[in-house]
Amino acid sequence: MPGKVHVTTVINGEKREFLCQPLQTLLDVLRDELKLTGTKEGCSNGNCGACSVILDGLLVNSCLVLGAEVEGRRIETIEGVIGQDGLHPLQKAFLENAALQCGICTPGFIMAGKALLDQKPRATEAEIRHWCAGNLCRCTGYDKIVRAVLAAEKSI
Amino acid sequence: MHAFDYAAPANLTEAIGLLREKGDRARVLSGGTDLIVQVREDKRQVDLVIDAKRIPELMELRFDPGKGLTLGASVPCYRLYGSPELAKAYPGLIDAAELIGGKQIQNRASFGGNLCNSSPAADSIPALIAHSAVCRIAGPEGTRDVPVENFCLGPGKNVLKGSEILVSFFIPAAPRRFGAHYIRFIPRNEMDIAVVGCGASVELTADCRKFQRARIALGAVAPTPLLVESAAAALLNQEVGEPSIERAAAAAQAAARPITDMRGTAEYRHHLVGVLTKRALRKAIERAKEA
Numbered sequence: 001m002p003g004k005v006h007v008t009t010v011i012n013g014e015k016r017e018f019l020c021q022p023l024q025t026l027l028d029v030l031r032d033e034l035k036l037t038g039t040k041e042g043c044s045n046g047n048c049g050a051c052s053v054i055l056d057g058l059l060v061n062s063c064l065v066l067g068a069e070v071e072g073r074r075i076e077t078i079e080g081v082i083g084q085d086g087l088h089p090l091q092k093a094f095l096e097n098a099a100l101q102c103g104i105c106t107p108g109f110i111m112a113g114k115a116l117l118d119q120k121p122r123a124t125e126a127e128i129r130h131w132c133a134g135n136l137c138r139c140t141g142y143d144k145i146v147r148a149v150l151a152a153e154k155s156i
Numbered sequence: 157m158h159a160f161d162y163a164a165p166a167n168l169t170e171a172i173g174l175l176r177e178k179g180d181r182a183r184v185l186s187g188g189t190d191l192i193v194q195v196r197e198d199k200r201q202v203d204l205v206i207d208a209k210r211i212p213e214l215m216e217l218r219f220d221p222g223k224g225l226t227l228g229a230s231v232p233c234y235r236l237y238g239s240p241e242l243a244k245a246y247p248g249l250i251d252a253a254e255l256i257g258g259k260q261i262q263n264r265a266s267f268g269g270n271l272c273n274s275s276p277a278a279d280s281i282p283a284l285i286a287h288s289a290v291c292r293i294a295g296p297e298g299t300r301d302v303p304v305e306n307f308c309l310g311p312g313k314n315v316l317k318g319s320e321i322l323v324s325f326f327i328p329a330a331p332r333r334f335g336a337h338y339i340r341f342i343p344r345n346e347m348d349i350a351v352v353g354c355g356a357s358v359e360l361t362a363d364c365r366k367f368q369r370a371r372i373a374l375g376a377v378a379p380t381p382l383l384v385e386s387a388a389a390a391l392l393n394q395e396v397g398e399p400s401i402e403r404a405a406a407a408a409q410a411a412a413r414p415i416t417d418m419r420g421t422a423e424y425r426h427h428l429v430g431v432l433t434k435r436a437l438r439k440a441i442e443r444a445k446e447a
Contacts, residue, residue: 002161022162022205025192045193047347049260058234058263064188065264068162069207112259133346134258 005068011036012080020067027051029067030077038078040104042136049135052108052115053077059115061134078107081114090114090152099148101139108135113149121156123149157196164207168214168294168323171206176296176319178204184321186214186230187264189257190273213294213323214268221245224328227289229268229321233261233280246327247443248336248355252283255340258347268322274308277376277419281308282355283338285373285383286440289327295320305373305383333360333368335443337436340375341428350376351420352428354408356436360396360444367391372404372433377412377425384411387433396441405433 004019011034018033027044030036030053042050044063051062054076081088090113093099100106109132116123116131123131128149129142137145165171175182181203185191194200208214208230216228217235219242227236233253236242243250249267256265256279270280271291284304291302296319304325308314316322330336336357342348353375359368372387387407394400414425 002159005162022160023157023195025196044196046189046257046261049258052260055263059259060263061260064192064260066162066185066188066192066205066207068164069185069188069209071164115259130346131259134260 007068007071009070009072010074012076018067022066022068024067025063026053026055026065026067026070026075027062030062033067036077036079038107040107042104042108047136048105048108049112049132050105050108052111052135054111054115054118057115057118059112059134076111076114078110081110088114089155090117090149093148093152093155094145097144097148097151099140099144105135105137105139109137109145113152116149117153117156122153125150157198158201158203160195160202161204162207163204164210166210168211168321171208171211171321172294172296172319174204174206175321179318182206184208184272186266186269187232187261189261189265190269208321214321216324219245221329224326227267227325227327229272229324230266231268232263233265233267234259234263244447245330246287246336248283248286248338248357248440249280249327251338252280252355255279255338255346267325271304271307272314272316272322274310274312274314274380276308276311276379276381277350277353278381279338279340279350279353279375281381282353282373282375283336284325284327284355285381286336286338286355286357286371287327288357288371289325291325292323293320294323299323301326305381308380310379330447331359332447333362333364333444334358334447335360335440335445337439337443339432339436339439341432349419352376352414352425352432353381354429354432354436356433356440358391358437358440358444360441364445365396367394367396367400370404370437372408372436374408374412374429374433376419377414377429382411384408386411391437401434401437404437405430408433 042048214230236253340350340353
């Protein structure tokens with residue numbers, strides 16, 4: 001049995017250390033080792049985007065990253081999106097626009113939206129739709145989600 | 157899932173040493189968008205995963221406008237787009253980098269990984285072939301160079317020997333009046349596997365009236381991506397226009413050997429090869445006229 005890997009990383013601004021099996025993905029580590037269960041598991045093969053997190057400023061599927069790979073890297077998860085003054089504008093806009101039903105895809109969409117707005121605070125509707133091509137929602141359809149991202153842009 | 161060890165060597169020598177030790181039981185990890193799925197689904201069993209992203213040569217992205225582009229095998233797709241200089245010199249590569257998966261995939265997946273996975277339908281391979289990319293491979297005996305069109309041997313199979321690693325691509329600088337395009341057909345707008353893919357590049361004479369050079373590559377119509385030399389020959393020294401484009405498309409159709417599968421029938425793919433070759437050429441010509 002291969003030995004465990006010791007990893008030091010920064011998650012949501014806090015230094016974190018963990019031990020993981022080489023075969024554990026970042027998604028496994030976040031949920032099972034660090035109990036950060038806000039990041040959701042959907043397909044576990046890179047199609048649905050439910051497990052999206054931001055790694056060194058880049059949106060990635062945490063199911064397609066090994067836990068061992070994040071040594072020395074910075075990770076943002078849904079747990080870190082909330083600000084000191086309460087919900088992030090994207091989170092508020094999702095609530096106000098009813099951009100979710102079952103909620104499984106929501107953390108992934110919020111992380112995708114955040115990665116987009118961090119890079120392009122005034123993205124157009126077409127850019128939002130293109131950007132979110134890697135996130136699937138099977139409840140609401142995508143219109144309310146896109147409208148929520150557009151609404152969040154106005155309040156940031 | 158079969159348990160494996162993880163190593164992140166800091167240099168090529170160390171990586172080749174590990175490959176030499178473990179042979180076929182080791183696999184190089186770049187973006188993981190194929191490998192991690194394969195090991196999780198037990199489609200591939202490995203004892204060691206070698207993360208290449210700490211090896212400088214595999215992460216190199218260097219453009220010398222006089223010579224060309226050195227693209228490390230593990231450089232993620234997103235690093236290719238967003239640069240106006242690269243977009244102008246390597247339009248076909250940028251087309252491919254922008255349509256492989258969604259943002260999450262483009263931020264991780266690399267052209268080197270795409271090539272080593274050796275899928276006949278890989279989007280980056282026809283684009284690399286159209287741009288005359290050459291692979292730099294390193295092994296215990298030193299390095300060797302292989303043109304991309306000679307790299308794949310069959311679905312999932314390629315020329316890499318057990319202890320060899322794909323280091324980088326070298327893609328020559330574009331001459332004047334050069335243009336390229338990669339286009340694929342999928343039954344939706346985004347996020348799917350090519351039914352057929354076509355990469356084309358052309359170099360026109362100074363007055364843009366004749367073809368001086370061309371390369372046409374096809375994906376998903378044979379066990380490996382194909383460089384169709386007969387299609388390029390149909391354009392050489394010919395007038396730029398629909399008649400020569402039609403002849404090149406017919407040559408591409410004659411070279412394609414598609415099968416029928418869940419993504420399309422052989423007949424349908426045969427038809428698509430003609431349509432996509434023409435569209436890829438027209439766009440490449442348009443770009444060449446502006447270059």
